[in-house]
Structures are given as structure tokens and as C-alpha cells.
Amino acid sequence: MNLDLRVFTAILWKDLLIEVRAKEVLAPVATFALLMVLVFNFGFEIDTGRGRDVAPAALWLAFILGGLLGFGRAFQLEREQGALDAMLLAPVDRSTVYLAKLAVNVIILLGVEVILVPAFGLLFDLPVLRPGVLLTLALGTIGYASLGTLYASGMANLRSREVALPLLVLPAMIPLVIAVVEATAEAMGVSPDSGRPWWALILAFDAVFVVLSAALFGSLVKDT
Amino acid sequence: MDNLGYLFVAFALAWALIFGYMLILGGRLSRISRDLDRDDHEDSEESQ
Amino acid sequence: MIESLSDRIHAALLSPRLRQAAIVAAALAMLATLFGAFIYAPADAIEGDVQRIFYIHVPMAWVAYLAFGIVAASSLMFLWRKQSRWDVLARSSAEVGLIFTTLVLLTGAIWGRPIWGTWWAWDARLTTTLILWVLYAGYLTIRSFVGEEESGARFAAVVGVLGFVDVPIVHMSVTWWRTLHPQPIVVRPLESPSLPNEMLAVMLVGVVAMTLVFVTLLALRYAVGIADERLRLRRRRAYARALLATTRTLEAANG
Numbered sequence: 088m089n090l091d092l093r094v095f096t097a098i099l100w101k102d103l104l105i106e107v108r109a110k111e112v113l114a115p116v117a118t119f120a121l122l123m124v125l126v127f128n129f130g131f132e133i134d135t136g137r138g139r140d141v142a143p144a145a146l147w148l149a150f151i152l153g154g155l156l157g158f159g160r161a162f163q164l165e166r167e168q169g170a171l172d173a174m175l176l177a178p179v180d181r182s183t184v185y186l187a188k189l190a191v192n193v194i195i196l197l198g199v200e201v202i203l204v205p206a207f208g209l210l211f212d213l214p215v216l217r218p219g220v221l222l223t224l225a226l227g228t229i230g231y232a233s234l235g236t237l238y239a240s241g242m243a244n245l246r247s248r249e250v251a252l253p254l255l256v257l258p259a260m261i262p263l264v265i266a267v268v269e270a271t272a273e274a275m276g277v278s279p280d281s282g283r284p285w286w287a288l289i290l291a292f293d294a295v296f297v298v299l300s301a302a303l304f305g306s307l308v309k310d311t
Numbered sequence: 312m313d314n315l316g317y318l319f320v321a322f323a324l325a326w327a328l329i330f331g332y333m334l335i336l337g338g339r340l341s342r343i344s345r346d347l348d349r350d351d352h353e354d355s356e357e358s359q
Numbered sequence: 360m361i362e363s364l365s366d367r368i369h370a371a372l373l374s375p376r377l378r379q380a381a382i383v384a385a386a387l388a389m390l391a392t393l394f395g396a397f398i399y400a401p402a403d404a405i406e407g408d409v410q411r412i413f414y415i416h417v418p419m420a421w422v423a424y425l426a427f428g429i430v431a432a433s434s435l436m437f438l439w440r441k442q443s444r445w446d447v448l449a450r451s452s453a454e455v456g457l458i459f460t461t462l463v464l465l466t467g468a469i470w471g472r473p474i475w476g477t478w479w480a481w482d483a484r485l486t487t488t489l490i491l492w493v494l495y496a497g498y499l500t501i502r503s504f505v506g507e508e509e510s511g512a513r514f515a516a517v518v519g520v521l522g523f524v525d526v527p528i529v530h531m532s533v534t535w536w537r538t539l540h541p542q543p544i545v546v547r548p549l550e551s552p553s554l555p556n557e558m559l560a561v562m563l564v565g566v567v568a569m570t571l572v573f574v575t576l577l578a579l580r581y582a583v584g585i586a587d588e589r590l591r592l593r594r595r596r597a598y599a600r601a602l603l604a605t606t607r608t609l610e611a612a613n614g
Binding site: 314315317318320322332333336337339340343344346347350 | 458580
């Protein structure tokens, strides 16, 4: 691994510019996630006392399912014009390309959260702006995006990508989902403090999958 | 305690699945080998 | 060194003689396990005869982890050496491992019903096994989607490595999560802390027997995979030859 900061910022800047101009990912994903929250409320009645316990899970599920739509979209754009292939022709470090793509996805997903989370807090009168909640959201997003970015890039030219991505990402994400939902619930004060170091688990998940994905990305996209 | 039935079902199920899978694999292997042999045969006819 | 060792591994897996030897050994070891489980080992004082499921249940769980470990190791070898035989081995091991995971879940449910009074409990070990099942079912589904291209095989290899790395994290998270929620009434944990020596001995024979069954199935599945690949390669060559012949005929007709 030989990180190249210039390449990193170039890819990051290019992709964010595309997103700002085309608005193909953030707006639809945020809308979808809000819609999910709405639908969940009809099923679980989060607004009443008895549905309070499932509020953190509903928030994360809405976010995760929305994110799955976003990952596929990001790499499809690359494939359509052969942009990724062209970029990989350049003698740039593969791990840098992956980390730049990861950063783009994290920033876009954080953008989704900026819309989703305050709306969620307002709708259900939950204290979402506590530092514990925000930290959990940020750390969880990194872990989620690490696997999502890697798997989506591996499937970019697969026809059944829409079905295939959740089939791989969701089972692998289960430990992260457990940890972030519990950590969020405890930070919101919805469930009592379990004394479990959930953040340590989230951090470990982030570290393991960011490092491994960066290391394996090169063999994934090689000579495609 | 009479729970011998459960024991029997568990062992039967395990063996049925393992043997069934083995039979399927054996069938696939012999079918592919036959196809390979037939291809060999056709190849040698073609080259004549 | 590594190359000659892996040559030997793959040659051994493909040798029909070794496959036959493995079948015979597995059958003998299984007979010994059956004798041990039904006759030699005493009936459990609390659970009665159903506890004898233990002698195949635990060995199958061990084999499942072994199989998925082989998936990860072969996937790494494939990414490193780029030989398709490693890819075939990874895929074969995942399929056999999934069969054993299915059996672990099924025999566990059948054991749980009379003892716990329920087919399923969301206890840490059961839940981990279920997640393991979903992980590798996903892996095999993807394998059927990506087809036979080399890029698809590389993707599957990456998934095979990451899936195995995920397993301990899954187990830890599920263990922490489970202790938060009310536990079902469990008469006794699956493995009692002090296993009588006879039971332990039979269980170890069972582990040997199941491992031999696994080796038999893996070798068979691997042989199928390799033969399948050879057939496909040959068909592709035949197609290319036919195409070339047609082109020549057309050229001759035009020229």
C-alpha cells in the first residue's frame, strides 16, 4: 500500500462534483429512507410509547436499506462510460482508489443522515443530537460503507446486482447492525445502559473491513 | 424419558442428506465424464 | 515448496484411489461412531437418549467451520496464485460446508425440541450458526450469478476471505446482544462442563468420522468441479475450431 494523497483528493473531488451536479444518489436515497421511516411507523407505531424501543432499529434499517440503493448507483456511473477502467489504466495505487471511493460514499451517506436524522428526531420527539448518537452514526456509516463500496465495485458489471448486493452485504453487516442499534438505543436513552463496549465492536469492525477491503480491492478490479 | 423418536429422526435426516448429496455428486461426475469421453470420440472421428 | 505441496493436495483430491479409501475409512469410522453413540456411551441421566444426537451434531459443527476455513484459505491462494483449481476448491468446500451447516441447524432443532421445549432459541451459538448459513448461502448464490468469468471468480474469492474474517466478529456481537434479552428456559447448555470420559471418547471418534465424510464429499465435489471446467474449456475450443473452419470455407468460396 502506497497512499497517494493527490490521487485521493482528485477522485474525491471529481465524484463529489458529479454528485453535486447530477444529484443521482443523495436525494433519492434520503427520500427513500424517509419513506421507510414513515412506513415503519405504520407497522411499529414508534410514535406511541410501546414502539419506542424499536425506534433506533427503524432508523438504522431505513438508512441501511437506502444505502444499498446508493452503492449500486455510484459504481454503475463508473461503468457506463468506462471511467473506472480508464482510471485503472493509470499507474495509481489501487488502495488509494478504494479509499477515495469509500470517502465519497461516506460523505454522501453522511449527507443522507443530515436530512434523515433530524427529521426522525422531530417526528418521534427523540434526542438524536446527542454526541453519543452522532458518534455512533458516523462510525457505523464508515463500517457500512467499507463493505458496501467493496462489494458494489465487485458487482458493477453484474446483471443481477440489485438482488446480489443485499444478499452479500446484509449477512456480513449483522454484527455492525447489532452494535450500532444497541449503541444508538443506549445513547438516546431508549434502552438502559448494558455496559457493553459497543463502540469498541464498531471500531473493530470498521478497522478490519476498511483495511482488508483496501488491501483486496486491487485483486478485485485488476485488468478488468 | 421417551425421546428416542427424535434421536432416530435426527440421525436419519443427517444420513439421508449426506447420502443424497453423495449420490447427486456421483451422478454429476459420471455424466460429465461421459460427455468428456464422447467429445474425445468425436474429436478423433473429426481428425480422421 | 508451496507449489509442490499444493500440487500434491490437488492431485490427492482428484485421485479415485484416495476417494475410495476415504469412503471406506469414513464408513468404518461412522460404524464405530454409531456403536459408540448407541451402545457404548451411557444414556444421559437428565436428557435421556436424545442426547446421543450430540455425537454427530458437534462433529458436524466442527466440520462446517473447517469447510469455511478451507474456503478462506483456498480463496487467498487463488488471489495469490491465480490458478483456477483453488477457485474450484473454494467453491466445493463452501457447498459441502453449507450442507453440514444445514445439518447442524436441523439436528440442533430436533435436539432442542424435547429438551428446551422449542425447535429454535435465539441463543448465541444457534444464532451464530444461522448467520453462518446465511453468509455462505449468499456466497454460493453470488457464485451462480457471476458465471465463469475470471473477474467473477476473483470477486467470489474476496467474499470468501471477508466472510470468514466476519465469523468471530459475528459470534462476539451475537453473544453480547443475547445476554441483553430474556433467555429461554434452557434445562442445560449443549455441552455440560464435565463430560464423562466415555461420552468425550465417542464424540472424538465422531469428529474423526465426520472429518472423513467431509473429505470424501469434498474430493467428490472437487472432482465434479474440475471435470466441469475441463468440459467447458473443451467445448469452447471446439466452438472456436468450428468458427475457424466456417470462416475458411467462406473465404474459399469467395476467393
